[in-house]
Amino acid sequence: MASSDGFNPEPEFTHGRAARTAILYCNLGTPDEPTAPAVRRYLAQFLGDRRVVEIPRIVWLPLLYGVILPLRAGKSAAKYASIWEPEGSPLRIWTEKQAKLLQGWLAVRGHDAPVRFAMRYGQPSIASQLDALKAEGATRILILQAYPQYAGSTTASVIDAVSQWTQTTRNVPELRFVNRYHDDRGYLQALAQRVERHWQANGTGHLLMSFHGVPERTLHLGDPYHCECLKTARMLAEWLRLEPSQYTVTFQSRFGKAKWLEPYTEPTLQALAAKGVDRVDVICPGFTSDCLETLEEIAMEGRDAFLAAGGKTFHYVSCLNDDPAWIAALGGIAEKHMAGWPTKVPADTAALARSREAAMLRGAAR
Ligand SMILES: C=CC1=C(C)c2cc3[nH]c(cc4nc(cc5[nH]c(cc1n2)c(C)c5CCC(=O)O)C(CCC(=O)O)=C4C)c(C)c3C=C
């Protein structure tokens, strides 16, 4: 319909196709199988990323291939085997499910926006899923990540992978990146509800919030990760009305000999037990899907460490996974960042696009 100034807005087309908005939901990645060769392939790609290990290549690569991979692949594979599900790695299962649920949530709100998931390391790769979205007609793509807190080693690495793809793509879609949502109300509320429900069912304990660590020097170099973790923790404690004495924030998964963000999770669990805290409830707010780091390192190793140090009761509060409140939060974050992009394609636009395409093809055949 023409507007009052006489301008007749036409639906946008690219080669006869209606413009389409899509979402790429990216997570870290995981091995294809819980075996030493598959874990080796995965770790080689992960630990070979300059964003993850910031040591000059000439020093790092011989160490990685000569020492780390031969030593770590088998040990890590055994850990993966202890959490593996019949359908595969928990990280992949949850990430795929979240993408499907997000698309469904958006559809209920009237958005026609396909959602695909991708892994920074392993499969399906970011490049292959961007190719697939483009082949499906996506002209605008929102890059949404599974990390609420920005870190150079995770968030920026996904941005790098997307920009590697644009370098080999002729007609690059419009791109938007969601870099963080550590203080998003829906995300925090979903976390708080999860803890509250857990406490209603099991009684309360000291709340330990464990985030994945990063080398401490990245904080001094300007990485906002540490601040964003602390802000999430403070806001979650506020939602739960906790006094500072009722919760502790820690960092897990130290890798290598350098100093990482402190306090470390496992020694803190031991120290809490030693000073007479006999029950802890551990939540990992930086992980939106359960994975090796939460299911093995926290719920198995962390539990053993706490109980061996004299603690009596250890509860692990699982990640947001497919929690409806989390899917709604993710949907809200996506909607906010897609603002101004058409996601509601009128029925006649598709028909018009098809007739234009047919006309173009007729023209080309002439
Ligand atoms: C949540 C954010 C994450 C940050 C930040 C992060 C930084 C980071 N990680 C390593 C080394 C390893 N991480 C490993 C597993 C792993 N890491 C994250 C998330 C973050 N990492 C997740 C979700 C997972 C689990 C993947 C899964 O398949 O379930 C591993 C592999 C496992 C092992 O061998 O221990 C390594 C290694 C570094 C060096 C780093 C920052 C510099």
Ligand SMILES: [Fe+2]
């Ligand atoms: Fe990690």
Ligand SMILES: [Fe+2]
């Ligand atoms: Fe770990």
